[in-house]
Amino acid sequence: MSASPRIRRLDERLGLSVLRAGLSPVTLVTYARDHVAVRTPSRPDFHFGNTLDLTGVPEPDQLAGFLDRYEQTIGQLGAGHVQLRWETPLDAGAPPAAPTPDTEVVGRARELGLEVSPLTVLLLDQLVPPAGGAAVELAPVPAPDATAGGAVDRRWHATTVLYRYLAGDTPDDWRGNDDGFVAWSVEQQRTLASSGRCQVWVALRHGMPVARLGLLHDRQGLAVVEDVVVHPAHRRRGIASALTHRAVAHHLEVDPSARVGLAADPGGGADRLYRRLGFRPHATIWTAFAAAPAASPAAS
Ligand SMILES: CC(C)(COP(=O)(O)OP(=O)(O)OC[C@H]1O[C@@H](n2cnc3c(N)ncnc32)[C@H](O)[C@@H]1OP(=O)(O)O)[C@@H](O)C(=O)NCCC(=O)NCCS
Known part of the structure; x- marks a missing residue:
């Protein structure tokens, strides 16, 4: 047997x-x-x-x-x-x-x-709402439309500018930035957004974009949250937690059985933040x- x-x-x-x-x-x-x-x-x-x-x-x-x-x-x-x-x-x-x-x-x-x-790499186990509500408006960035330079394009541009804070907090930190690469990478997100594979989200304070992230998926049930960036002056107010929670909750409404993952430096602030939202370690x-x-x- x-x-x-x-x-x-x-x-x-x-x-x-x-x-x-x-x-x-x-x-x-x-x-x-x-x-x-x-x-x-x-x-x-x-x-x-x-x-x-x-x-x-x-x-x-x-x-x-x-x-x-x-x-x-x-x-x-x-x-x-x-x-x-x-x-x-x-x-x-x-x-x-x-x-x-x-x-x-x-x-x-x-x-x-x-x-x-x-x-x-952490995978979502059970999505947990953040403890305190951050005083921000959380908004999906629409897929690009045909109106070049219109409101949708301006929103995409604002989320692009926030990328510089991935490199650091001050202009000195940005000198080595490859703006051409960032522009190309956002162009890829725009293409994916147009085909329904990418949703960029922004957090607005007093109408100004202060944080961004992208949730992308492979059409086969696997999604990833990428490039979570909060403007340095607006950190430690729960904005990244609120934005990540909203983006993931929205994706699960659309695809309840999706697996959602993300990556973080081991033991860093983002690692802690994602664990509080219900993500669990999966792999190094x-x-x-x-x-x-x-x-x-x-x-x-
Ligand atoms: C990592 C990052 C996205 C966090 O953004 P954030 O908006 O500050 O995150 P949150 O406010 O939700 O949580 C951060 C900390 O503030 C605390 N916090 C949240 N709300 C708070 C409040 N109202 N008062 C005081 N502290 C608060 C959280 O408990 C958390 O504490 P911890 O670091 O001890 O775990 C931000 O620092 C960033 O943009 N860094 C550069 C880019 C980056 O590294 N991105 C991650 C890629 S994986």
Whole structure:
């Protein structure tokens, strides 16, 4: 007689899929036996859109081979950086702290010129309303309409400006910003919004946009909340909590069975905030990254 059937959790290993759920239509995703290749030929500097996502945790001696594969499938298309990602599962009760890296993998990656860093992906368990109501108006940004420069375009522009606060709070922090890349990325969101795959939300205080986020989905039940940004002068008033709650609640009204995920630096303020709203740790994404091409595997 065969052994009793194993019960598998259906939400296993969704971490990297969450990060890919909002990719633009100009990004190509191809699935191979041991990796997923993500390529954006028209935007080789887009890190999330030019990455080799491994389907398992690599052994140290496999990294050089994956770098070769990266070069063949992605680097050849012009990407200056190198990026490999993989995920390790996190218990839903894991504390909001940086997990312990595998020192052998990190050591080998470093020999190859790659720095490895962790990111926590959290999945919604049960949506919990924020404790206090923030005194803001929460508004969906409509999909672009045909009136260039009209009210809808102005709203999109305002949400774009808020992106600078991802880099820091002062003009000195923004000098290194690539405004062209932000504009391109918002253009992708506009395209996705037009096809019903992206909803951008803003929080307004006294009529002025002070916070933004995007909720994007893959049409197959997986959604991701991205780019939650609150203007520094308006932080710690519950605005991000209220905005995230509203965006997710709205999405669940439209698609009650959706899985909703997001990413945060382990143990940071956003990690704490999302847990209070009912998100639970799901996976650590390990990103091995080099801004310039890493050492040639052959030479190492
Ligand atoms: C992370 C970020 C989005 C949080 O926005 P926010 O509007 O300040 O978030 P909230 O006000 O909902 O919660 C932040 C803190 O303020 C506290 N808070 C909320 N309302 C408050 C109030 N009325 N009075 C005092 N504190 C309050 C919360 O308890 C929370 O405390 P904690 O940090 O100890 O956990 C914001 O700091 C930001 O834009 N950072 C830069 C971009 C970024 O890192 N985004 C996250 C990407 S994943």
